[in-house]
Every structure is written in C-alpha cells, then in structure tokens.
Amino acid sequence: MQPSQESLHFQPHFISHDSLYKSTKNGLIVRELKESTKKKNMDLLSHVLLFLFLFLFTIPAKSADPLSEYCNTNTIISRNQTSANIDRLLSQLVSGTILNGYIATSYGKAKDKVYGLAQCRADVGRKDCSTCIKDAAKEILKRCPNQADARIWYDFCFLRYDIKNFFGEVDTSFGIFYLNVENVTNPKTFNKELGTLMDRISSKAVVAGNKGNGRDKTKLTPFLTVYALVQCTRDLSPLFCSQCLAIATENFQTICKNRKGCRALYSNCYVRYELYPFYFPLDSDSANASKAHHVSVVFKPQVS
Known part of the structure; x- marks a missing residue:
C-alpha cells in the first residue's frame, strides 16, 4: 500500500492587466522576462510575465487542488461536436492513465478531432494516480470550459488536450515555478552537488x-540530504526529453538560485x-517538510 504523500504547494495567483497597480502595491511583484534560444525545435516565447506571490505559511496538498492550469483563450470552442469529442476524449484519458x-490518444474526425495526453508521476501508486487523473478530468472542464487548448497540473499527474496534434513536440511556452523562500547556507557546495544530482x-x-523518470538523492552532510526528481511526458523522444529538462534546470540557476527547494512544471517535463x-518510497525523515516556506512564480504567455 502506497503511503499518503503530504507535499507542499501553493495556488499560483493570476491577475489581469487592470489590477497590476493595485496588486503591486499589495506586495505582488510583476516583472517582464525576455528569453531567446537558438535550440532547434524549441518554441520559446520571447516575452512572458513573471508573477511572484510570497506565502508566509504552508498549506497541505490535496488531490482536488491543482497546482495550476492553462486555458488558451485563442482557441475558443465554436462547434458542439468539438465539445462532445473533448468529453469522450477525457473518458479515454482517464481509463488509459489508470x-x-x-496515454496519448485522439478522438473525432476532421475539424472536430481533438488530441489528448495524460500522465501520472512514475513513482505514484495506481490508487493515487487514479484519484488524481479523475480529479484532473473534472476540474479542467470547470476551469477551461470554452477552450480547445487546455492543460492542468497536479502534484501527482498532468492532463492536456488540444485541437492541434502536439504529440512529440517540446512546449515550454508556459511554466510554473515553486520556490522555497529560504536560501541554503553553503551555496557553492550545494549548487555543485545539486548540479551533479540533476545531471545524473x-x-x-x-x-x-524508465518511462521518462529519474529520481535520486545526495547526502550533503550527515544530517542533510537533497532529494530530486525529473520526469518527461512519454511521447517525447530521448533528445526532446533532454531538451525540456535542460531548459527547466537552466532556469533553476536564475529563478531558484541558492534556494532550499524548487519545482518547475512545463507541459512536457517536471523537475523538482x-x-x-517528497517522492515515493518516502524516506522516514520528513521533519523538514513542515518548515518549508514557498513562493510561486508563474510564466504566463502574453495575449496579443
């Protein structure tokens, strides 16, 4: 029987352009981030908004609470058949993932054809996977009721669908980062050991x-261990999986520099x-988990 995991996460805060000034005064830092890359097959946005919201307390994770969602407002569902096909697709995604x-599959024909992918973390047991993906299928329709391109992230699973065939493509245009607000005390040694662990x-x-999954730990001192996990969606080739993980870990060096913990969620890979x-099977010592404070960082594509 799988142990029940209690991970730490916070709901990202999204704000409209009209509320930027008010939210900034209330402590929400808004920053525009520019990125560029020459890597082939990378579809990176040149402009994204960076939102930070500082939480001074921890909230236990619940399966019904997604980490985040992305509803592409440029893909409004205009045909009843497309909506019906999404419902049927979601049923297939749930059963296949359990x-x-x-699972990566499609449903429908011609203009009404929809493509979907769902995946649980490789270390998660079937019961937790089943609960997570069922919740994801229900919640994505509530949060993205009119969008044909929708994605939802949970700690244990991920689900997306689109009217475009996205299978096998790397997409890092939208990402979520969760940071521990505390810094390590010996950053030089920590970053060196973390880099070696991430490469491994x-x-x-x-x-x-390995189903796109890698996880391991490194003992920093007799009393301190760093745990890490990476996972790609299983539709990616090894090359594209490596590219997605490289982008995520590269952002660690700037967004998460010297932090005691960090989590990156993209549509094709997960790094933490x-x-x-935090991954299964859990070590017996999880005392430090209750002391962690986090900040959420959201990369959100600009809508033209």
Whole structure:
C-alpha cells in the first residue's frame, strides 16, 4: 500500500492587466522576462510575465487542488461536436492513465478531432494516480470550459488536450515555478552537488524502460540530504526529453538560485528538488517538510 504523500504547494495567483497597480502595491511583484534560444525545435516565447506571490505559511496538498492550469483563450470552442469529442476524449484519458500511468490518444474526425495526453508521476501508486487523473478530468472542464487548448497540473499527474496534434513536440511556452523562500547556507557546495544530482537523474530519465523518470538523492552532510526528481511526458523522444529538462534546470540557476527547494512544471517535463523526502518510497525523515516556506512564480504567455 502506497503511503499518503503530504507535499507542499501553493495556488499560483493570476491577475489581469487592470489590477497590476493595485496588486503591486499589495506586495505582488510583476516583472517582464525576455528569453531567446537558438535550440532547434524549441518554441520559446520571447516575452512572458513573471508573477511572484510570497506565502508566509504552508498549506497541505490535496488531490482536488491543482497546482495550476492553462486555458488558451485563442482557441475558443465554436462547434458542439468539438465539445462532445473533448468529453469522450477525457473518458479515454482517464481509463488509459489508470491502466498504464500514461496515454496519448485522439478522438473525432476532421475539424472536430481533438488530441489528448495524460500522465501520472512514475513513482505514484495506481490508487493515487487514479484519484488524481479523475480529479484532473473534472476540474479542467470547470476551469477551461470554452477552450480547445487546455492543460492542468497536479502534484501527482498532468492532463492536456488540444485541437492541434502536439504529440512529440517540446512546449515550454508556459511554466510554473515553486520556490522555497529560504536560501541554503553553503551555496557553492550545494549548487555543485545539486548540479551533479540533476545531471545524473536527467540521464536516467532518457534511458529506455524508465518511462521518462529519474529520481535520486545526495547526502550533503550527515544530517542533510537533497532529494530530486525529473520526469518527461512519454511521447517525447530521448533528445526532446533532454531538451525540456535542460531548459527547466537552466532556469533553476536564475529563478531558484541558492534556494532550499524548487519545482518547475512545463507541459512536457517536471523537475523538482527539496531538502526533504517528497517522492515515493518516502524516506522516514520528513521533519523538514513542515518548515518549508514557498513562493510561486508563474510564466504566463502574453495575449496579443
């Protein structure tokens, strides 16, 4: 029987352009971030909004609370058949994920055809996976009722659908980062050990049979261990999986520099490290988890 995981996460705060001034005065830092890349097959946005909201307390994770969602407002559902096909697709995504932990499939024909992908974290048991993906299928329709391109992230699973075929493509145009607000006391040693650990588990993720997942830990001192996990969606080739993980870990060096913990969620990969056990099977020592404070960082594509 799988142990019940208690991970730490916070709901990202999204704000409209009309509320920027008020929200900034209330402590929400708004910043525009510019990115560029020459990597082939990378579809990175040149402009994204960076939102930070500081939480001074922790909130226990619940399966019914998604980490975030993305509803593409440029893909409004205009045909009843498309909406009906999304409902049927979601049913297939739920059953397929419960059975295999992952599914990428499509439903419908011509203009009404929809593509979907769902996946649970490879270390999560079937019961938790089943609960998570069922919640995701219900919640995504509530949060993105009129969008044909929708995505939803949970700690244990991820689900998306679109009217465009996205299978096998790397998409880092939208991402969520969760940061521990505390810094490590020995950043030089910590960052060196973390980099080595990330390289090691990223190499594991692209090995056939590992289902795009790599996880491991490194003991920093007799009393301190860093735990890390990476995972790609299983439709990606090893090359594209490596590219997605490289983008996520590269952002760690700036967004999460010297932090005690960080989590990155993209549509194709998930990367996380903490100074407490969070992946299964859990280590017995999880005392540090209750002391963690986090800040959420949201990359949100600009709408033209």
